[in-house]
């Protein structure tokens with residue numbers, strides 16, 4: 621297919637998608653923001669790891685939309701599917717069923733090369749894992765990003781943008797330090813001092829690249845309280861001042877309270893949604909029961925799950941997995 625034909629086909633597909641009537645509510649009874657633009661859109665997403673008796677359903681029919689310039693926190697017990705949710709939404713893992721789209725582009729329909737390019741250009745992913753070589757300074761990281769973005773788009777004045785972002789991150793005074801020294805991060809277990817970097821370095825990279833959507837998996841998990849608050853403030857700023865879309869996974873009510881809304885995951889399903897969250901409201905919600913999902917039932921052969929709260933079928937459990945009804 622020629623490029624022009626391909627573009628035309630894509631435009632038509634986009635129009636068809638926009639004109640497809642959607643129900644006003646999703647499977648969980650939450651209203652769908654039909655017609656509103658979404659940076660990230662998950663429709664009926666399932667993710668199954670493994671096969672047969674060993675299969676684990678990590679996501680079980682998730683529908684969620686993320687509008688541009690919004691901050692969402694995904695909460696849930698260990699094993700509820702938060703990381704899988706983020707990885708599928710970011711195009712790092714492919715969904716087993718359903719669709720994930722980023723700025724209107726269906727990730728499932730893209731080949732690896734196109735997906736890698738889209739992720740590189742439009743997506744930032746902040747995880748607890750180390751992704752940078754040891755002893756890289758923030759300045760060097762920023763330089764590399766600047767070189768790359770300038771080469772890709774000389775009109776964008778990436779250099780100034782990268783400088784501004786580093787400044788915004790409050791890192792200017794510290795750019796000569798090793799990444800491990802940034803943001804007061806604690807060393808996660810097993811990380812050597814020289815191999816550090818973690819959130820500070822990843823954050824600098826993510827901010828300098830200015831992605832449309834920034835995912836952060838347990839961003840405050842390895843940080844002390846002050847550093848965690850600093851990091852969350854930066855993410856908030858990315859939303860409020862740069863119009864970026866931020867989606868984090870966290871188990872901490874304080875971290876989630878920085879978001880515009882919280883999605884509660886229970887066994888791979890969205891069990892509840894909270895707008896304008898506060899730490900108190902979230903903590904309160906976590907102690908109340910999750911009602912079984914309407915389409916609940918046995919959903920896997922293996923027993924890979926760590927948390928079982930809200931697993932449908934019988935009884936009602938609270939966020940700690942205790943039976944309350």
Ligand SMILES: Nc1ncnc2c1ncn2[C@@H]1O[C@H](COP(=O)(O)OP(=O)(O)OP(=O)(O)O)[C@@H](O)[C@H]1O
Nearest residue numbers: 669676678697698699700701702703704924925926
């Ligand atoms: N690569 C994998 N292979 C097999 N099972 C997996 C894989 N990744 C996750 N799982 C399983 O999928 C389920 C959801 O895991 P996931 O890591 O997404 O949950 P989580 O809420 O992020 O947990 P945590 O808070 O502990 O990080 C769990 O039962 C987990 O064991």
